[in-house]
Structure formats: C-alpha cells, structure tokens
Amino acid sequence: MQLSYIPRNFKLLEELEKGEKGIGDGTCSYGLSNGEDIYMSDWNGTIIGPPGTIHENRIYSLKLYCDENYPNNPPTVHFISRINLPCVNQHTGKVEPSRLSCLSQWKSSNSLEDILVDLRREMANAVNKKLPQPPEGSTF
Amino acid sequence: MPEITINVKSSNDQKYSITIDTSKTVLEFKQAIAEKCDTAAERQRLIYAGKVLKDNDTLETYKIAEGNTVHMVRGTAPAGSSQPQQETRTPTTPATTTPPTTQATAPPVQPNPLEALGGLGGLGGLGGLGGLGGFGGFGATGGSPYDGNAGGVNAFDQFLNNPAMMQYISSLMQDPQFMENMGAFNPQIAQLMRDPEFQAILSNPEVLRSMASLMAPGPFTGGNAFGGFGGQPRSNTATTTQPSTTNTTNTTTNQSATTTATTTGTTPSNTAPNTTNTTTPPFNPLFSLLAGAGNPNSTQPFPPGLWGNPAAPQQPPEERFQVQLQQLNEMGFWDAQKNIRALLACGGDVQAAIEYLLSGNL
Numbered sequence: 001m002q003l004s005y006i007p008r009n010f011k012l013l014e015e016l017e018k019g020e021k022g023i024g025d026g027t028c029s030y031g032l033s034n035g036e037d038i039y040m041s042d043w044n045g046t047i048i049g050p051p052g053t054i055h056e057n058r059i060y061s062l063k064l065y066c067d068e069n070y071p072n073n074p075p076t077v078h079f080i081s082r083i084n085l086p087c088v089n090q091h092t093g094k095v096e097p098s099r100l101s102c103l104s105q106w107k108s109s110n111s112l113e114d115i116l117v118d119l120r121r122e123m124a125n126a127v128n129k130k131l132p133q134p135p136e137g138s139t140f
Numbered sequence: 141m142p143e144i145t146i147n148v149k150s151s152n153d154q155k156y157s158i159t160i161d162t163s164k165t166v167l168e169f170k171q172a173i174a175e176k177c178d179t180a181a182e183r184q185r186l187i188y189a190g191k192v193l194k195d196n197d198t199l200e201t202y203k204i205a206e207g208n209t210v211h212m213v214r215g216t217a218p219a220g221s222s223q224p225q226q227e228t229r230t231p232t233t234p235a236t237t238t239p240p241t242t243q244a245t246a247p248p249v250q251p252n253p254l255e256a257l258g259g260l261g262g263l264g265g266l267g268g269l270g271g272l273g274g275f276g277g278f279g280a281t282g283g284s285p286y287d288g289n290a291g292g293v294n295a296f297d298q299f300l301n302n303p304a305m306m307q308y309i310s311s312l313m314q315d316p317q318f319m320e321n322m323g324a325f326n327p328q329i330a331q332l333m334r335d336p337e338f339q340a341i342l343s344n345p346e347v348l349r350s351m352a353s354l355m356a357p358g359p360f361t362g363g364n365a366f367g368g369f370g371g372q373p374r375s376n377t378a379t380t381t382q383p384s385t386t387n388t389t390n391t392t393t394n395q396s397a398t399t400t401a402t403t404t405g406t407t408p409s410n411t412a413p414n415t416t417n418t419t420t421p422p423f424n425p426l427f428s429l430l431a432g433a434g435n436p437n438s439t440q441p442f443p444p445g446l447w448g449n450p451a452a453p454q455q456p457p458e459e460r461f462q463v464q465l466q467q468l469n470e471m472g473f474w475d476a477q478k479n480i481r482a483l484l485a486c487g488g489d490v491q492a493a494i495e496y497l498l499s500g501n502l
Contacts, residue, residue: 019189019190020188020189020205020208020209021207021208021209022147022149022208022209022210022211023456023458023459023462024458024465024476025458025462025465025466025468025469025476025479026149026151026211026466026469027469027474027476029187029188029189029190029211030189030190031188031189031190031191032189033190035203043190044189044190044191045190046187046190046191046192048151048187048211048213050472050474051469051470051472051474052472057213057215059185059187059192059213061190061191061192062190117475117476117477120474121474121475124474124475
C-alpha cells in the first residue's frame with residue numbers, strides 16, 4: 001500500500017502542475033476539484049469541442065476520480081455536461097471504460113490528459129461528429 | 141490582496157499576460173483581457189484547471205496562482221445571434237514579415253514565394269517547398285487544407301513558372317557571401333554549389349519539375365518530401381550531401397531517403413520508381429540541400445538549425461511545438477498525439493506535418 005502510494009501522488013502532482021500551467025495544445029484542461037484535497041482524488045476536466053464537428057464552440061465539463069490504485073487502475077470518468085457519445089452512458093454521464101480505448105487498454109503511464117484527449121478524439125470521430133447533441137449547458 | 145500575473149492562452153493562438161488582483165472577479169478579469177484583445181468580455185469563456193470560470197466568482201475561488209495559464213475560448217455572441225465564429229483568422233503559416241537578408245541581392249519578387257523560401261534565403265529555402273505544399277491548402281482561398289496534396293505539386297509548378305524565382309536562385313549562386321555562408325555550414329555543399337553542373341540543375345525548371353512529379357505519387361507529396369527532411373540530424377544529411385557518384389540508388393520517399401542514403405546506396409530498398417534517379421545522380425545532393433531548410437525555425441537566412449536541429453531542444457515536444465499544435469488544431473487536426481508525432485517527424489514544419497497527417501501514414 002505504502003509503496004503504491006508514493007508514485008500515485010507523485011504522478012498526480014506532476015499532472016496537477018501540468019494542468020495548471022496549461023501545457024499542451026490548450027484543447028483540454030484539468031485540475032483538482034478541491035485544491036485542498038491532499039489525496040488528489042477528485043478532478044475536473046474540460047474539453048473544448050473539436051472544430052468542424054457538432055461540438056465546435058462547446059465546452060464540456062467532466063469529473064474524474066482517481067482512486068488509491070491510480071495510476072495502476074484508470075480513473076472513473078463522468079461527463080457533467082450532457083453529451084451524446086457511444087462511450088458515454090446516457091443516464092449517468094459515465095464514460096464506459098470498455099468503450100474508450102484508452103480506458104479499456106489502460107496503462108499506468110497514461111494520464112488524465114490522455115483520457116480527455118481520447119474523448120475529444122471520439123467527438124471528432126467521423127461516426128460521432130454529427131451525432132445530434134443535447135442543448136449546450138444541460139447536465140447529467 | 142496579492143497581485144498575480146496570469147497567462148491567458150486564447151484559442152486563436154494569442155497569448156496575453158494579465159496582472160490582476162486575486163480578489164477581482166472573473167468578469168473583471170475578462171474585462172482586463174478584453175483590453176488586450178479584440179474579444180469582448182461577454183464573449184470570452186475562460187477555463188482553468190478543468191473548470192469553466194463563472195463571471196461572479198473571484199479569482200481566489202479558483203486558486204489561480206502566479207504564472208498559471210487560463211484558456212480562453214471565444215464563444216458565440218450572446219443574445220442568440222448565431223453568427224459564424226470564424227473570425228478573420230489570418231492564415232497562420234509561419235510566414236515571416238522580415239525577409240531573409242540575402243534577399244537584398246534578389247530581384248524584386250512577389251513576397252509570397254520568397255516567404256515560402258524563407259529558410260536559407262533561397263536555395264536551401266527551396267526546402268521551403270514544404271511551405272509551398274501547404275500553400276495549396278490554405279493559401280489565398282483559405283480553403284480546406286485537404287486539397288493540400290494536389291496543391292503541393294501545383295504550387296510547385298507555379299513556383300517554377302515564376303521567372304523571378306529562377307532569377308533569384310541564380311543570383312544567389314553568384315552571391316559570394318551566400319556561397320561562403322553555405323560553405324561555413326558544410327564545405328561539401330559549397331563545393332557542390334560551385335559545380336556548374338549542379339547550378340544548371342537548379343536553374344533548370346524542367347528538372348525541378350520532374351522532381352516534383354516524382355514526389356507526387358508517393359505518400360508524401362510536395363511539402364513533406366522536401367520539408368519533412370528538416371528535422372533530420374545533421375550527420376545524416378551531411379552524408380547524403382556527398383556529391384555522389386556512389387549514391388545512385390537514392391529513394392524519393394521522404395524518410396527512407398536519408399536512411400538508405402547513409403548506407404551508401406547498397407540495396408535499392410526504395411519504394412518509388414527511381415529511373416530518373418539513376419540517370420541523374422545529382423538529385424541526391426539536391427534533395428538533401430532542399431531538405432536542409434525545411435526547418436520552420438529557419439526564418440533567418442542561416443539559422444543554426446540549418447541542418448535539422450543540432451541544438452536539440454530540451455523541452456517536451458508539446459511545449460516546443462505549442463504554437464504549431466494550436467495551428468494544427470485550428471485547422472481541424474484535433475488529435476494531439478498524432479499532431480505531435482507529425483510535427484516531430486517534420487521538424488516542426490506545420491505544412492509538412494499537415495501533409496504527413498493527410499497522407500494517413502502516421
């Protein structure tokens with residue numbers, strides 16, 4: 001337990017810093033829901049809808065939960081903003097791990113950013129990019 | 141209340157630094173941003189650490205700290221007017237307004253080809269053909285980048301048809317300073333450039349054109365075939381530049397070119413038909429010459445990164461290519477991982493990366 005704890009926090013701290021500094025292409029953003037949470041379990045994420053798709057100009061909010069086994073186990077991911085995507089449970093907003101490649105084939109080297117990027121790729125996917133979407137601002 | 145400086149990164153590639161008191165509200169922050177950019181406060185949407193900032197909250201609530209980055213997305217105008225959000229986005233080619241200094245010797249030409257030439261300020265700048273490849277895609281029409289492939293060759297043709305360009309090249313050839321500079325980088329090149337036969341090739345549009353069409357059927361058209369070379373390490377390119385009689389089996393495909401060439405042309409492992417190659421050996425040095433300047437950094441005439449990027453940057457690629465990544469994103473390439481790989485493969489050249497991405501070979 002103790003052994004798996006250190007890398008977890010170490011990794012999450014690293015991700016936190018990256019999220020706050022905004023490294024990356026700026027299309028996905030993430031950070032702790034509560035800055036005082038020393039366990040760094042609850043995270044917020046946003047995805048800016050890819051241009052050229054129905055998601056363009058929309059900002060999707062998500063929450064991610066990293067349990068104590070992160071990064072050996074993937075976090076659980078929920079959409080807060082309503083979205084119509086095959087990998088998202090339409091009742092709860094939960095991202096079904098089996099339907100998203102980066103969760104189903106999770107590696108401990110993956111990061112929260114990878115998940116957001118993968119989800120964004122799903123949105124832009126030719127099959128999904130024209131799916132009718134609930135009005136912006138609606139939430140699960 | 142402490143004042144902090146917050147970096148604001150806008151979706152159209154602009155960056156602003158705003159110094160503000162953390163007790164201020166998000167709305168006040170937006171107004172401060174609005175003073176620096178043309179996006180009205182009510183159209184801004186700000187994201188920090190995975191949260192969309194609400195106007196009435198103070199910055200403190202979000203615990204934004206000194207030096208942190210807030211992302212700004214331009215929203216549609218309020219009051220439901222669904223005006224297209226495509227603002228007048230200038231094509232974000234790595235176009236430099238400062239022309240290369242060697243241009244002084246050049247005859248007056250339209251600025252565009254020269255900018256594409258950016259690189260070596262001409263000759264090596266031919267590698268900027270990589271740039272030309274992209275031009276087809278989003279040049280004047282601002283049209284879909286997807287016709288880039290066809291555009292590559294067409295633009296190249298236009299480029300060759302431009303007499304001024306040819307004149308420019310030959311004037312470069314006669315510019316002793318240019319030659320000296322070239323020599324400083326690689327004596328072999330200098331020697332090569334003085335070779336009248338080689339000069340004849342460079343000033344012969346037909347040869348260049350046939351080269352371009354040779355490139356065309358391959359997976360890497362125009363931009364890539366040339367520009368893509370930019371990132372190759374110096375040693376490789378240097379080997380290829382040997383005025384080679386030995387290297388008659390060069391390839392015309394992008395990446396394999398340098399590698400196979402370094403094996404000093406033993407096995408013809410090339411994928412493209414190379415009949416023309418064998419008959420005209422000097423293609424090889426020409427290619428590598430062209431290659432040298434595919435580097436987007438080469439906006440000054442002789443950048444240190446002339447041969448790829450010897451000063452290997454220490455930052456991770458996503459930081460190093462931040463600007464390029466954003467450009468790609470705006471053009472509709474949202475797959476950041478792919479974008480990074482393409483940029484890495486193309487030494488950061490956006491146009492080349494686009495071609496690469498569109499080639500589907502990633």
